[in-house]
Amino acid sequence: MKDKEKKIIEAGMSLFAKKGYSATTIQEIVDACGISKGSFYLYFKSKEALLLAAFKYQFQSIQSKLDSLTLKNLTPRETFIAQLEAQLEEILKHKEFIIMQIREQTIPINSEIEHFIRKVSAEISGFYHESLSKIYGEPINPYIYDLNMILQGIVHSYLKLIIFDKASFDLQRLSNFILKRMDDMAAGFIRSNEEPILTSDYVEQLSELYPEPTKEDVLRKIKHAKEQVENEDITITLEVLEGEIEREKPRTPVIQGMLGNLKNEPDLEHVKTLIEKFFDLTND
Template identity: 70%
Template structure:
């Protein structure tokens, strides 16, 4: 990203947070950057285009924070707590902008913005899904989609508490506390043997609403999964998959063979599904 483009995005974030999206003009943005409108339009064709860039910029900052964590030799439980704490810290850092989004319901959503918001939601759901399976294993697999939904709801409620009520919360303590509540839920599900609300078929129908993954999405998820995997053979399989996917002309039989090696690994279900969706593989 060019320095001037970054400057425009950061000015947009600041002004949108202070004044609201609708009340901020392009003229105010360029004045804050010390550039002309012509220079603005070299990078962004409209204010909506800038808004999309802001979403991408902030989401990338969360991804980079998670990717930079030192997770070697940590258990799946410790990894999730560290990642959730980092995610909450990044969200809180941008709280003024997020509050603006919540309060200002009139932000015009073009198809690109709507698709990217769905992608952000999908990324968060995938992160929780993989983490829950890594922590609880096969015993929670039946309930993982419901657990994911409840986990997102609890986290969202605490985020709103911190933002709107300005509650001062220790993020490491909160992350640990939230995971402890997942322990209680898993124990309760197993004890009751109740049928889940969110079945595989139900979730597969919902997944059709979300945008197709791109190559960068797939590679990033493979790299993140390697932090949770301890088996050398599985790590080698993931490395081979990543190398093959990065080729200009990936060999589908090789990819299918590698997917066969990890098909029984619960923690890699979401990655397997993502790769199958990306290459439009027949999973029947």
């Protein structure tokens, strides 16, 4: 992202938060940046386009923070606590912008923004799913979708208290507290041997409401995985996949062959699943 583009986005977010999206004019945004309207339109075709860019900028800042934490030598539990704390911190940095969105009901303002919000929701759900799977292992598999849903509900409820009711918490303590409640839930699910409410088939039907992964999503996940693995053969496999996906016309047999190398790598199951979904290989 170019410096001027970033400057416009940050100025827009600040003004949207202070004045509201509807009341903020492009002229006020360019005045805050010290640029002309012509320069604004070089980067954004409209105020709606700037709002979408602001959503993406906010989400990417959270995503970058979470990705950086997985590179540290932490256990799955420590990683989750650190990532949840970072997620809450980043959201709080932009709480006035979030309040504006809800107050003015800017979501969905158009189909492109609605599409992106659904994508963010799917990404967050995927982050929780992967974390819970690593922490609790195979025994939680039958209940992981219910546990994920409960986790999202708990996090959203505390965020509501923090953002709208101005409650103040130690975010590290809160993140640790939430994970301990997941421990209680996980143990209860496994002990109960009860039929889950959310099955994989049901969740698969729901997933049709969410956007398909993009090439950029797949490449970002592969790049992140390469930074984590230590096995040279797996690194080479990921590099081949990365190179193949970047081709104008990726070769499906090559991709299938490389995915076969990942079948015994549980830590990379999410990457394998994402690639299979992108190339529609799940039924092959």
